[in-house]
Amino acid sequence: MKEDRKEALIRKYSYAAQQNQAKAAKGPGGPGRGRMPGGKPQNTGKTVKRLLSYIQEEKYKLVLVFACVIINTVSMLAGSYMLRPIINGLTSVDGSAQKLLRSLLIMACIYLFGIVAQYLQARIMIGISQQAIFKIRNELFAKIQRLPVRFYDTNNHGDIMSRFTNDVDAVGEMLNNTVVQIISSVINVIGTFCLMVYTNIWLTLITVLMVPVMMQAARFVTMRSRRFYKAQQAALGTLNGYIEETVSGQKVVKVFCHEEIAEEEFSYLNYDLRDKQIMAQFFGGIMGPVVGNLSQVGYSVTACVGGILCVLRGFDIGGLTVFVNYSRQFSRPINELSMQMNTIFSALAGAERVFAIMDEEPEPEDGPDAVRLTDCRGNVRLEDVTFGYNPDKIILKHISLYAKPGQKIAFVGSTGAGKTTITNLINRFYDINEGKITIDGVNIRDIARDDLRRNIAMVLQDTHLFTGTVRENIRYGRLDATDGEVEQAARTASAHSFIMRLDKGYDTMIEGDGANLSQGQRQLLNIARAAISKAPVLILDEATSSVDTRTEKHIEKGMDRLMTERTTLVIAHRLSTVRDADAIMVLEQGEIIERGTHEDLLAMKGRYYELYTGKRELD
Template sequence: MPGGGPGGGPRGGRHGSGGSGRPKDTKNVLLRLYRYLSKYKFRIGIALFFMLARAISQIVGSYMLRPIINDYIAAGRLEGFAFALAVLASIYFVGVISTYLQNRIMLSVSQSTIEAIRNDLFHKVQKLPVRFYDTENTGEIMSRFTNDVDNIGMMLDSSVMTVASGIISLVGTFAMMLYTNIWLSLITVVFVPIFVKGGGMIAKRSRKYYSQQQAALGALNGYIEESVTGQKVVKVFNHEEDCKAEFGLLNDDLKGKQFFAQFFGGIMGPVMGNMSQVCYALTAGIGGVLCALGKFDIGGLTVFVNYSRQFSQPINEVSMQMTTVFSALAGAERVFQIMDREPEADDKPKAVAPEKIHGDVVLENVTFGYNPDKIILKNISLYAHPGQKIAFVGSTGAGKTTITNLLNRFYDIGSGKIAIDGIDICDYKRDFLRQNIAMVLQDTHLFTGTVMENIRYGRLDATDEEVIAAAKTASAHSFIMRLSDGYNTVLSGDGANLSQGQRQLLNIARAAISKAPILVLDEATSSVDTRTERHIEHGMDRLMADRTTFVIAHRLSTVRNADAIMVLENGEIIERGNHEELLQLGGRYYELCTGQKELD
């Protein structure tokens, strides 16, 4: 950031800030997810009812095999056999219908929940201060909206009901096993702690690596976004190989973490499945011995062996879902980390929003630093009356842009006071304050949409005629009319089909239409060639008429007609006056104008 950005550099680090390791507070993450789901208690209750019906049909259907085998198949009776099969088919049909309805309802709940989480996350990022965007990687933020939220959705779509259904099936199946044969049930009782211990050990490792995987994925996405948007710079400096090498390191790091995450998540099912097969084999063997000794019936053994397999099935299903669950919990924690960031401070209880701002601006002994240990501005004092043009010149990092950041309350000052029309800016409603300050920044940004929509972004209720008038003020009308569809030409890719100068002219037109009484031009013409700059000077004069204007410029030709020029060095105003006064002073400004010194 010009003027000394927070953290000493843009974005605060190339690879994002995602943490690694397991979720710091899994219980809190689950509670917060529950709060979202609790809005749909009625629908979840219905889904649970169908889930219960499905489990009962499974358990009862399995037990129906005992009388069918003992009373019909083993006894050789055919009378009533067809009816018994029809009853069995009806029971399983109820289970099929219940499964369908349960899945349909939970899909609706999960998608509604994900929509709510996305809305909350997006609304949150709209409220976060500029400091957040200055220190966070854009791709890392995008990863929270895409990968992390999608993982939560996958868990809610299937894993939640699978786990709940598995628990009900386990309890119901074990109860029927006890009812069928208490001695064979002891085999299952012996294996339960083995299942729990083995699954717990794998789950512990899996959870750790899935959290690391999500952080590594966010870092990789951040680097990809940064590299793609800065591709021209990469090519200009021939850094393609360096870029590929750094991408390779991040990609390799993600591969390693994904390997362990997928490995421990993947072996959960086979390990649990093999243990369940051992339990199944022991049950069948000992049950066969009991049947041979006349201590058990064939139908009962068939049912019990089926229950034994059913008992292990939900364990396997739940263990397989742990992959999705751990990934989703890691993603949910990263999403909630954004939601927990401190938003911009609320307006004061008695914050004001007058009908009109005239534009009388005063700074009194303003001191500020992005970091407490590095002060950027030191006791800055100045004033600007309505309609005046105040220019800031000085070396890069002197604090020029920082002053305009404070004026908009993108950051709050450390000490001193900034007042507009005699009222401290902290006493204005923040939205009202920014509505009355139009900015044209050095970095242009255009949204996907028509040229007219992009200009109208400065004031959404502006008419088409006002948009055209603003474009004429900014000297943009002539080139707009040369576009394929004029003002209805659709821009995409941040206006990639326009030149840098044309994009800047649209930004100037956007500021012109806002009718804000205070105007900030931060290197607004730096991307415009000298001929174009001269061409728009009259338009800029019209734009600045009757507005309090703050101009930051490296080209001294753009500040010659300023009412007052502030020369900054190391966060202090070392000279002030108009062009002629500063030349006569023979100081830093004189050296800059005569070429004895250069702006660095």
């Protein structure tokens, strides 16, 4: 029974992820917008090339690293070759302690030279790789600032965070070690092969014949390993998404006594991640032993044949010793790379997920002729606007309305009627399918986005405060505001009195998105933030729906001051808050079915009358 529930839970979250991808793919701009990586592997060569592009800018340092790798590899090979004269000297009749000591001293100097080169190569490469990770994080964060709201509406926040942490860290680990390892291994294999041919061509052929066997074994493991690492990274993103969802909704979890169920569901997802990690780590881990054992077989065959050559063909013992050592060195790079497979595939899977966000379509750039709103009055007009988040499902149908400077326009209607959608369209969080929206007679498509949004202030139902002081949170609405303007905005929002009762007043630190403040206090700070922006257009999206009646009246005083001389669009569930609106729009199923003042709508005795008198409930 538990297995059935586990599979159902995993299917649910997998289905949710697929639905998010599908919703994003159907958005404006055609298929592919907002698409996140699925289970199908991306182009590995393209991913590797793109990763390397982040370190190619450090050309001179890379040349130095390359030189250090060559010096280190040549030193190791030359040091190993020094065994031949040393052993031949020990086995010859004319060998002397002085010659032996001189040979050992030369070998020590060669190895020391290589160690210094290896140290320099490691230090420089760490700097290069960390600079690359710095660039990737910066580019990724800059990209998410330019992505449309649609992206965040259709993707799990925990999964996005996982790309910033787990995936980028996996890429960093690979760049720190694996890139240099690959370069070193290639040089090592070429140098070792040349010395092996120089030492004995027949033994070289035996060693080389083992390479295809090892490569085939590595290929067999690699094909399976990459698939499991892809699944591991996806399961990790799903688990992070569940954690983010559960932590952010912890109050709801506790209210409905869902703690044990949450633990159980987390365990199911954790088990799924564990199973995928076991398979990924298993196939990544067996690569080394498989290749290592095959190299031991080749080593043994080489030693046996070499011994026969020493007895029958006069091959020197020193040469055999050196060659046996080289035969191990020849397979060692392959073995070392195989041991790095878990890092490589984890990093490539992570890099694909990171690049998937970087390749998302950002909000379109403003055109060269974009209008700058330097003196906006707040004359808002919607003309025959039709819109759907997906083309096959229209939300708003032929909406037309206007709001003159200083007017208060209210929207009421059932949940899903399209009230919030209208405000999203005015901000250009989404672009309309048909019709036109203008501010001061200018089509918002022709207005620079920054200018458009700078002239629109929003107070939402869901408050969000940032880490910092009360003063900094209010100033977020306009960063160049003075301390005096911050205080004035707080007074306008009726927030000054409660701020002064805090331990440090305006310098009190906000903790955990305002966890040390009440819901009403957080909302007052949001209103103050909107007040300081001095935007001529104000949008209030159910700003008082989550507070009690007493707090609501306190907030309404602040909003009344805020709405003075501003064009205000109000969305409200409580009809008592919109009685004094200049016009009330009643929406149902994406259409305006009634419009007028409070008295006009009551006189009509239609939908609004039924809602206001309680004859029909507002959904």
